[in-house]
Amino acid sequence: xxxxxxxxxxxxxxxxxxxxxxxxxxxxxxxxxxxxxxxxxxxxxxxxxxxxxxxxxxxxxxxxxxxxxxxxxxxxxxxxxxxxxxxxxxxxxxxxxxxxxxxxxxxxxxxxxxxxxxxxxxxxxx
Numbered sequence: 001x002x003x004x005x006x007x008x009x010x011x012x013x014x015x016x017x018x019x020x021x022x023x024x025x026x027x028x029x030x031x032x033x034x035x036x037x038x039x040x041x042x043x044x045x046x047x048x049x050x051x052x053x054x055x056x057x058x059x060x061x062x063x064x065x066x067x068x069x070x071x072x073x074x075x076x077x078x079x080x081x082x083x084x085x086x087x088x089x090x091x092x093x094x095x096x097x098x099x100x101x102x103x104x105x106x107x108x109x110x111x112x113x114x115x116x117x118x119x120x121x122x123x124x125x126x
Contacts, residue, residue, distance in 0.1 A: 081110040
């Protein structure tokens with residue numbers, strides 16, 4: 001508080017010395033101005049330099065995060081084939097002979113099917 005007040009008084013004194021013209025122009029006023037300015041500068045020496053004993057602690061910045069919204073993706077999945085046992089009733093073949101009823105194993109082949117899957121949103125860190 002006192003340093004601020006002293007600094008403001010010094011600044012006002014210097015401004016008034018150099019801006020207000022004297023009533024008489026002469027060399028004696030210039031000498032007085034120079035002596036006053038030198039005395040004021042000598043009265044307030046510059047502050048001593050400040051040396052830090054160690055480096056300041058680094059500040060931790062959390063990594064930036066970006067939200068990736070959810071979206072639909074189309075995936076291809078394999079549907080396996082299946083076997084089923086089917087009863088074939090008796091019939092006459094193309095030459096007129098009787099074929100008795102019997103069971104046959106029939107296979108349905110596997111195939112690929114496209115399916116839409118919802119992928120949830122997430123936060124991505126760099």
